[in-house]
Amino acid sequence: MQETQITYYKTPIGIAKITGDKNGIQSVSVLDDDVVAAELLNQTVPFCLQDCVIQLEEYFKGKRASFGLTVNPKGTPFQIKVWKSLLKIPYGKTKSYLEQSKTLGDTKAIRAVATANGKNPLWIIIPCHRVIGSDGSLTGYAGGIWRKKWLLAHENPVKQQSLF
Template sequence: MSQIYKSYYPSEIGLLEIIGTAESIRAIEFVDKEEGDQAIEPADPPPAVAACLAQLDEYFKGERRNFSLNLKPDGTAFQQAVWQQLTAIPYGQTTSYLDIARQVGNEKAVRAVGAANGQNPIVIVVPCHRVVGSNGQLTGYGGGLWRKAWLLEHEKRFSSPQMALF
């Protein structure tokens, strides 16, 4: 079994804990820790974790719209199918739980899609924040609805045509 590493990224919307191996990312989650309570980061993070830190930094600066990381989240086959569909939602856009249910082949599985979305262990990179209710309302986000709103606004700001001029 591969060595598991943890690292932390202090984002504008809270501290992110990154869990991975030298080859892949297993989880990225918001953690509520006091500033002084952070674990000591490895002086030289392994390649997958270092790439993740760099890509998150680019994302929060508005310089990255797509992530290119080797992801290995733990989940059921259904969860994996839902998470795969989440990665196809374009930056700055949203889709509904019903649309995802249709894409995984069962439009009656809207609640199961919602549950899988809520169990997504790789926030931001697997963009569960881009899934909204069928009426367009923000619903359910493990990191809190305020973070979901912030992420969507952040992406909207950096995907606008005016931003392409700068």
């Protein structure tokens, strides 16, 4: 059995905790408590997690719009189906929970889809932050609405219009 590795990475919106092994990244979560010991942030990143840290860094610098990682999230078959559908939402775009339910073939499953989104273990990499309410509201986000708003603004910055 492969031992799960853990590392921490400081992002502009909190400390990310990354777990995985040679079979892929299992989870990326954001910690609400920024009190992570400096030695944890400065530790050597395990080899199996290095690419994830590099790609997250590129994302936050605005140099990466999609991730090329092997992922291995743990979930039910339904959750995994929902999470795979999130990967089809383009960078800088949003989709409503109802639209996501339609994509999955069952508009009545909207609550189940929203619940599965909330259990997404791969923060940012599987972009559940791109799903919004039908009225455009930023409803539900395990990392906090302020982070969802930040991520959407990061992916779709307001362009300054030229005056001339």
